[in-house]
Amino acid sequence: MDSGPGIEVTVVGGGVIGLTTAVVLAERGRRVRVWTREPAERTTSAVAGALWWPYRIEPESLVGEWSLESLAVYEELAEHPDETGVRLVEGVHGGTRLDWLGPWASRVPGLRPAHAGEWAAGTALWARLPLIDMSAHLPWLRERLTAAGGIVEEREVTDLAAVDAPVVVNCAGLGARELVPDPAMRPVRGQLVVVENPGITTWLTSVDPASQSPTYVFPQPGRLLLGGTAEEDDWSLTPDPAVAERIVERCAALRPEIAGARVLEHRVGLRPSRHAVRLEREELPGGRVLVHNYGHGGAGVTVAWGCARRAAALAYPAV
Template structure:
């Protein structure tokens, strides 16, 4: 079988399939380090993803895996880090929130004022996690090949799993999947050890600060139907300004780099099985919006079950 796509969804799906004893090949248009997944700030949290009725279960399954992987942070890139979701209330979240053990209203000492939620959640360093996934595949005997696919139905395999993200727009084709552009700034960390997200109606998107091993990741934007992958200096300045308003020690921190990624947003994740001529099977697993990392393991298990239903 072939998994098409080498981002976090494709690699995780391939890991699940391979470790269930399937012979798997991964075909990816570009190396994992050049995918949208590599740009992600990667805090576990369901963001810009539907349908809510299913996302909660996928997210919780993935949370359990990341909590295990956090035992080896240097290898897996997964750490459990404390932080605050400012401007978020428990009653604004789905039923899944009640099953996140550490999630609770923040105390005054954890957030200065207003409504906020405190949690200890997985924060994933994608520069370590993606290579770890790839190494796990290699250990399982999976070949990861940089190879462009122009026709899913022409892939020579009895089972094909489509994990192409935004690429599905042209490849399927599926015009329902579209880009939501996210821009980040990486600065030197002045000593911040907790993450922070803040929802402010004045701004077009949330503001967040994620302490990663390689620097402090500042965000962000959510620009719908914007295909530009070039960093905008004006937007970068505004991101730093917003973050410094929340954490003043960020002001003056040296800029280390800029990142831009295009989230593959869809009205609902497409996770379904399609029968092809000749008895072949095509499974779709794409459209995870801003929560690919958050739901990766849950969706991978569903995709594996669709590819090889239990007898």
């Protein structure tokens, strides 16, 4: 595979992890190219509900720092929501408590137990968190990369070792299962329903980490995202009408005004799940370097900037 003139780094994968990693590298002065099998608008990242929150991702000991680093970036990006797609939105996490979370939670500004009027039944947390419109954020990342001198090419990679660049960063997500190969990579299927927004301005989640039926309501510009599912080892990208009906019913039980909302679209995405994120450096023959940055489960957006900075440091360790 032709490395192209002056290319120092090839990032394999054009979702939120790949694009963010490429931006970090390019803005540190590296000549970066992204090879992606499909445009960002057709990646798993494009389907994400994209509320900042560590969900279905390990190891917990590292995820907190990656998430907090990313939170700081999103708080800055939220100053220009129309450009970046990032907004700070208030909402409630039903069914969780601060003492059930890791040490990172104490460093999230404004995260607190919900008052009785904010959650009708039992334990919940209230917060003002980044909610990212991926239809705007992914193109913005691509434009930021281009502005830093990077390029994006639609090109499928079948052999990481054959990518002709001094440094290769593997951000292939679920594709790493075949590409590495890494049989530890597994899909966790997520289905959601897009409806007209009847006037809801706050987000809501009710998530049991062991359940296949998390419930969430995310207000995005011009629409409302309703979810969802967490079906392990399910590769189907076809929306299930019965599942969609149950999603709407669960969301309407929490916000009754949803019941009559007109359905605009059905979406399915496969979360790239692994027992732990793989973020490590591998030496290739001839002095080349391969950095792995994949397996982010349901929190790719949440940890994108923290993991991108770690990947960049692994690619070019400080002397």
